[in-house]
Amino acid sequence: MNLRITPDETPRLLTVHAHPDDESSKGAATLARYAAEGVDVLVATCTGGERGDVLNPRLDRPEVRRNIAELRRAEMAAARKVLGVRQRFLGFVDSGLPADGEPLPDGCFARQPTEDAARPLVRLIREFRPHVVITYDETGGYPHPDHIKTHEVTVAAFDAAGDPDRYPREGAPWQPRKLYYQAAFSREWFQTLHDAMTTRGTASAMGAVLDEWPDTAPKLEITTRVTCADYFAVRDRALLAHATQSDPDGPFFAHPRDLEREVWPTEDYHLARSLVEVPLPEDDLFAGLRPPAPAVMTT
Ligand SMILES: [Zn+2]
DSSP: OOOSOOTTSOOEEEEEESSTTHHHHSSHHHHHHHHHTTOEEEEEEEEOOTTOOOOOGGGOOHHHHHTHHHHHHHHHHHHHHHHTOEEEEEEEOOOOOOOTTOOOOTTOGGGSOHHHHTHHHHHHHHHHOOSEEEEOOTTTTSOOHHHHHHHHHHHHHHHHTTOTTSSTTSOSOOOOSEEEEEOOSOHHHHHHHHHHHHHHTOOOSHHHHHHTOOTTOOOOOOOEEEEOGGGHHHHHHHHHHSTTTOOTTSGGGOSOHHHHHHHOOEEEEEEEEESSOOOSSBSOTTTTTSOOOOOOOOO
């Protein structure tokens, strides 16, 4: 099997997320950069975000809360356009974030058996034929049951999509080449930005985050740093397009963008599976997959 992308083939990148807005808050500048470079980028959104709260105080009104499902679809469409990517909902229902000990609602995404919940994603992988797939690590990156289920479903679909004996009615087998986990917003990211702001004499709201950082927090090895600082402004616009979910006065918008571009110009990933040998660390999600450069004629 030829694992490389052929010269006449468009590289394809699939990123799998739990809710509308996750694609804009985790790895959005990466998506915008690859899309601008001609990669076919597809966002798969597992749920409609129906149980999300209104996180923007300016929009926290009864009619907004009432129409949240519809509004989130419209916000997703706007964000997708900003990023220049395609997007598909996989049709599951948001599980919400239950309080400790509270059961998950009937029929929600997180309660689906992984084998069943992976089916629509297997179908999508076989249709879109991505070379690279991105999702969350096993902790979900954030302890939301839908994020953990998104990890489980994506790993299951990555492993099954190339096997003709699995899900035989969901299309012709296709094996993606590489699987990545999001590794953004590490402790090092917060510390580096906090130190840079402090040195510059800019107020930093990140000290509190660092003080409360649990010692037990899992640490994902960063194998891949994608330079995408030129797309941080696109990322911010995409995130703001999810107007009910992002507070323009909230902590994420508080740090100076010029400083972020200077001290941490990448979004970071952990290579979890690869069918090709690649030297690590790398700076390109498609490393090891790109066709060899054409020979240069010399005279
Ligand atoms: Zn989410």
